[in-house]
Structure formats: C-alpha cells, structure tokens
Amino acid sequence: MNQPGVPVRVVVVDDHAMFRSGVRAELAASGAGQVDVVAEAADVDEAVAAVEAQRPDVVLLDVHLPGGGGAEVMRRTATSVPGTRFLALSVSDAAEDVIGTIRGGARGYVTKTITGPELVRAIGRVADGDAVFSPRLAGFVLDAFAGTIDVAAVDEDLDRLTEREREVMRLIARGYAYKEVAKELFISIKTVETHMSNVLRKLQLSSRHELTRWASDRRLL
Structure with a gap:
C-alpha cells in the first residue's frame, strides 16, 4: 500500500x-x-x-x-x-x-x-x-x-489476424463503410478491401454480416 x-x-x-x-x-x-x-x-x-x-x-x-x-x-x-x-x-x-x-x-x-x-x-x-x-x-x-466468453477461442481466432487486420475487422463489424475505414486508419480503400478479404478468409466467413455476428458473439465490438 x-x-x-x-x-x-x-x-x-x-x-x-x-x-x-x-x-x-x-x-x-x-x-x-x-x-x-x-x-x-x-x-x-x-x-x-x-x-x-x-x-x-x-x-x-x-x-x-x-x-x-x-x-x-x-x-x-x-x-x-x-x-x-x-x-x-x-x-x-x-x-x-x-x-x-x-x-x-x-x-x-x-x-x-x-x-x-x-x-x-x-x-x-x-x-x-x-x-x-x-x-x-x-x-x-x-x-x-464466468465462462460466458470463450477466451481460448477468441485468442486462437485473433492470432490468425495481423494487428492491422484486427483494426479493419473491428471497424467493419461496427458498420463502418470501406471509405470510412480508410479515412480512420489512413490507408487506401483498396488496402481496406485487401485486409477485409484476408479477414474473411482467415476466419472462414463469407460476408460482413457474418463478421458482425462473429465479432458480436465474442464481445469484440
């Protein structure tokens, strides 16, 4: 003390x-x-x-x-x-x-x-x-x-993503448009698209709707 x-x-x-x-x-x-x-x-x-x-x-x-x-x-x-x-x-x-x-x-x-x-x-x-x-x-x-969040699963999934991919993932899942993400992170829209494609591939998801649900389930928003 x-x-x-x-x-x-x-x-x-x-x-x-x-x-x-x-x-x-x-x-x-x-x-x-x-x-x-x-x-x-x-x-x-x-x-x-x-x-x-x-x-x-x-x-x-x-x-x-x-x-x-x-x-x-x-x-x-x-x-x-x-x-x-x-x-x-x-x-x-x-x-x-x-x-x-x-x-x-x-x-x-x-x-x-x-x-x-x-x-x-x-x-x-x-x-x-x-x-x-x-x-x-x-x-x-x-x-x-309490076990409501499966921390091990969250860590394992996120370990597949780079730091920048995590940032893009979180903004897209929160409803940001690609143009808004690009402005927020000071990168091009094309780069945002590339990161988003990598995120969906690594997490085995098919759409931003699925990504939002995935992130919401894991309390990442």
Missing part, C-alpha cells in the same frame, strides 16, 4: 509522444502532490528499462506497443520488479485486449476517454492493490471468468 502523503511514482508507457505529454500534464494538473511521473517510454524495450531503473509504484501501460505489446512489458518485468503494478490505459475497449491484458498481469484497465481526476483516483487505487476498470470493461472480465 502506498504511504499517505507520499506521491505515487508512475511510469507512462505509450508510443505517441503527444499523448504521453498530455497524460503528464493532466496528472500534474489533477493530481498535484498525489502522482509523480518519474519516466516515460515509447516501446517495449524502453518500458522495461524504465521500469527496472525507476521501480515505480504504477505503470500506465498502453496495450499495443512496438516490440511486443503491453503484455510483453509485464512478462519481462514480472521477476525483476515484482512490486510494481500495471494499469492499462488504452484507446481499445475490445474484449480480447481487456482480457488478454488482465491475464498478462495488469491490475486494471481504463480507456483514454477517462478524465484527469478519474485517472488520478485509478492510479491511487491500483497503487493500494485494488483492481480498477472502466464500467463497461469490468463486464468483460466477469464474463470471461
């Missing part, structure tokens, strides 16, 4: 420098005296080095990182820095990301829509040993442990 009156020492891990700067500024404004950002990192190797050097109380960890993702950071520091706790802070609210990150060792998972004061409170709770989730995401974890 963190000592009263002593700031929680935090490392911020995200591959977008502007986002890291924004988090640092938000924590400084909302958590004066409560949170101390001691380091930042942009990829897995930087994150592991920062966590091992700083031995922070809490790591704010993005799920998708160059070099292996947030789960790889937790795996590589589990033995060397056993006292550090991890709180996922991600744009993704997909069930497989939430469940996979918790299975990897995180104590909580919140999305980037969280406010500064809410994030300060979440960091404090994780530092004290509590588990913290954005409301909708807590249901994913409960369903996974």
Whole structure:
C-alpha cells in the first residue's frame, strides 16, 4: 500500500509522444502532490528499462506497443520488479485486449476517454492493490471468468489476424463503410478491401454480416 502523503511514482508507457505529454500534464494538473511521473517510454524495450531503473509504484501501460505489446512489458518485468503494478490505459475497449491484458498481469484497465481526476483516483487505487476498470470493461472480465466468453477461442481466432487486420475487422463489424475505414486508419480503400478479404478468409466467413455476428458473439465490438 502506498504511504499517505507520499506521491505515487508512475511510469507512462505509450508510443505517441503527444499523448504521453498530455497524460503528464493532466496528472500534474489533477493530481498535484498525489502522482509523480518519474519516466516515460515509447516501446517495449524502453518500458522495461524504465521500469527496472525507476521501480515505480504504477505503470500506465498502453496495450499495443512496438516490440511486443503491453503484455510483453509485464512478462519481462514480472521477476525483476515484482512490486510494481500495471494499469492499462488504452484507446481499445475490445474484449480480447481487456482480457488478454488482465491475464498478462495488469491490475486494471481504463480507456483514454477517462478524465484527469478519474485517472488520478485509478492510479491511487491500483497503487493500494485494488483492481480498477472502466464500467463497461469490468463486464468483460466477469464474463470471461464466468465462462460466458470463450477466451481460448477468441485468442486462437485473433492470432490468425495481423494487428492491422484486427483494426479493419473491428471497424467493419461496427458498420463502418470501406471509405470510412480508410479515412480512420489512413490507408487506401483498396488496402481496406485487401485486409477485409484476408479477414474473411482467415476466419472462414463469407460476408460482413457474418463478421458482425462473429465479432458480436465474442464481445469484440
């Protein structure tokens, strides 16, 4: 448990420098005296080095990182820095990301829509040993442990897809048109079509309607 009156020492891990700067500024404004950002990192190797050097109380960890993702950071520091706790802070609210990150060792998972004061409170709770989730995401974890979501099947299916194919799959399943997906991901419509064809082939589905149903059944939307 963190000592009263002593700031929680935090490392911020995200591959977008502007986002890291924004988090640092938000924590400084909302958590004066409560949170101390001691380091930042942009990829897995930087994150592991920062966590091992700083031995922070809490790591704010993005799920998708160059070099292996947030789960790889937790795996590589589990033995060397056993006292550090991890709180996922991600744009993704997909069930497989939430469940996979918790299975990897995180104590909580919140999305980037969280406010500064809410994030300060979440960091404090994780530092004290509590588990913290954005409301909708807590249901994913409960369903996974209750057996409502077949996590093994979800992981096996998604392992067939590349990171970009997962992004395209999720947007298409949510009802985005190819043109909208292309704009969202900064790729061409032709590239979206290619990714969609690969997704349907790998998942053995025949239409976007089947894809939407498949993703909905697995809580991926």
